[in-house]
Amino acid sequence: MLKRIGILLSLWVVGAVAGPSRPNVVFILADDLGYGELGCYGQEKIKTPHIDQLAAEGVRFTQHYTGAPVCAPARCVLMTGRHLGHAEIRGNRDSGQKGKFPGQWPLSDEALTLAEVLKAQGYSTGAFGKWGLGPSGTSGSPVRQGFDYFFGYNCQRNAHSYYPPFLDRGELRVPINEPSVPGHARQPEGDVRAVDYRGENYAPDLILNEALQFIDTHKDGPFFLYLPLVEPHVAMQPPQEWLDQYPKEWDDPSEDAPGVYRGQNGYLPHDRPRAAYAAMISDMDAHVGAVMERLRKHGLDSNTLVIFTSDNGATHGGADRRFHVGGVDAWFFNSSGGLRGYKGSCYEGGIRVPCIVRWPGQVPAGGKVTAPSYFPDWFPTLGRISGADLSGVPHDGVDLWPAMDGRKLAQRGQPMIWDFHDYGGIVAIRDGRWKAVRRGMRRTNPQPWELYDLEHDPGETRNVATEHPGQVEAMADAWLRNRTVEPDFPLPAADALTQGGAETSR
Incomplete structure (x- = not known):
């Protein structure tokens, strides 16, 4: 705690002398949006005009990766700039506190977040959407991790419904639906009707309105608006007006269409599941458009850095x-864009995500960044843009700014690392063209290493580990040198080998 206080004090000193021309920052995070689910990434069925416009006016990253293949650890990596080998949270885990929606495992007091860094530079900070890094009353609460304002779902399980009983404002619960609509149900028989699974107040609209009010209030800036949207994470409960935008024929039972969904794979039933999923993404796209319109209304769009990405791949x-x-x-939607795997996997379809950056006059319109990058990189990138001196702050990223105007990224001192606790325990390492994956790391006998040459095999169809044993050994050694033991998220097969043995992430 004392170390963290010392770092923040040094950042406050720097922030006090920073200049007035720093941009506002809007960071929009979709939930379970696959690499191939936007028009600008090749999607042909789902309408995403506003996000596609962002790409036309900015740069599109083609090899950007999330910090983890599921929600909470991805958000931890984003907020702290520490990859999964160093992160405090390495899987989805509830806090264990009593209550119906206790929230997830909390960030500690020692964690230093991106919000705290920007706040120390004089930014007003607001988060609106899904948090998942610690419930109210704990060290992980968003208002105890650098955010002046929070409105949305603190707990990820509450976010399984778009008509929940309450949302959180700061550390207070705000009732919004009575009765609410639980996010899980099955309907084995009878007519499934989408209207039966809707309530009075649609949470994404309430969250969007709070975010727009934050822009109104802080238009004189600078501000950091973190917008972790809940769409298109299931349950599927999109507004009817968006459902009506898509063909009914998509969901007519046939050899090619499964027809009505009755909740048998979890979450709520829907009579038009294909149309409903597309509608959720289009509704999310409209919310992005509303944010951009509000920035234009106040004349802020030219001095606001807007980042759009996703927390992991499409649902599995x-x-x-x-x-x-x-x-x-x-x-049906080719949600992974031809990549292997989905959410929960450390193959490309689980962790490679769309990423768009827009800042007129600073980022070239219609640009493309092909260099590999990932969530830890946003910590030093946004820190530098805000004026923070992060030379003494531990993080695992590199500054992405040079790549946005065509220059090369700085050389990484370590490979890109995923040290994932869930789904049996998975490790992935990317070093240049090479990607190594090992599964079953929570067992005493994990599966053998896999190795892929992404330059020639982006779909990870051919495991070449036996042909390049030296490459595998070098990458495994680099991973072990660049990880710590996290006792709350153990990987027994790795922890016993980690250099230092008892070293931890705290």
Whole structure:
């Protein structure tokens, strides 16, 4: 705690002398949006005009990676700039506190977040959407981790419904639906009707309105608006007006269409699941458009850095193989854009995500960044843009700014690392063209290493580990040198080998 206080005090000193021309920062994070689910990334069925416009006016990253293949650890990596080998939170885990929606495992007091860095530079900070890094009353609460304002879902399980009983404002619960609509149900028989699973107040609209008010209030800036949207994470409960935008024929039962979804893969039933999933993404796209319109209204769009990305890949398969979890038809939409795997996987489809950056006059319109990058990189990138001196602050990223105007990224001192606790324990390492993956790391006998040459095999179809044993050994050694033991998220097969043995992430 004392070390963290010392770092913040040094940042406050720097922030006090920073100049007035720093941009506002809007960071928009979609939830479970696959690499191939936007028009600007090749999607042909789902309408995403506002996000596509962002790409046309900015740069599009083609090899950007999340920090983890599921929600909470991805957000931890983003907020702290520490990859999963150093992160405090390495999987989805509830806090263990009593209560219906206790929230997830909390960030510690020692954690230094991006919000705290920007706040120390004089930024007003607001988070609106899904948090998932610690419930109210704990060290992980967003208002105890650098955010002046928070409104949305503190707990990820509460976010399984778009008509929940309450949302959180700061550390207070605000009732919004009575009765609420639980996010999980099955309907084995009878007519499934989407209207039966809707309530009075649609949470994404309430969250958007709070975010727009934050822009109104802080238009004289600078401000940091963190907008972790909940769409398109299931359950599927999109507004009817968006559902009506998509063909009914998509969901007519046939050899090519599974028809009605009855909740058999979890979450809520839907009579038009393909149309519903597309509608959720289009509704999210409209919310992005509303944010951009509000920035233009105040004349802020030219001095606001807007970043759009996703926390992980599209949702994975379920017991009924006709659908993915929640009734999603990821095959129909080519949700992973031809990449292997989905959410929960450390193959490309689970961790490579769309990423767009817009800042007129600073970022070239229609640009493309092909260099590999990932969530830890936003910590030093936004820190530098805000004027912070992070030379004494531990992080695992590199400044992305040079790549946005065509220059090369700084050489990484370590490979890109994923040290993931869930789904049996998965390790992934990317070093240049090479990607190593090892599964089953929570067992005493994990599966053998896999190795892929992404330059020639982006779909990870051919494991070449036996052909390049030296490359595998070098990458595994680099991973072990660049990880710590995190006792709250153990990987027994790795922890016993980690250099230093008892070293921890704190």
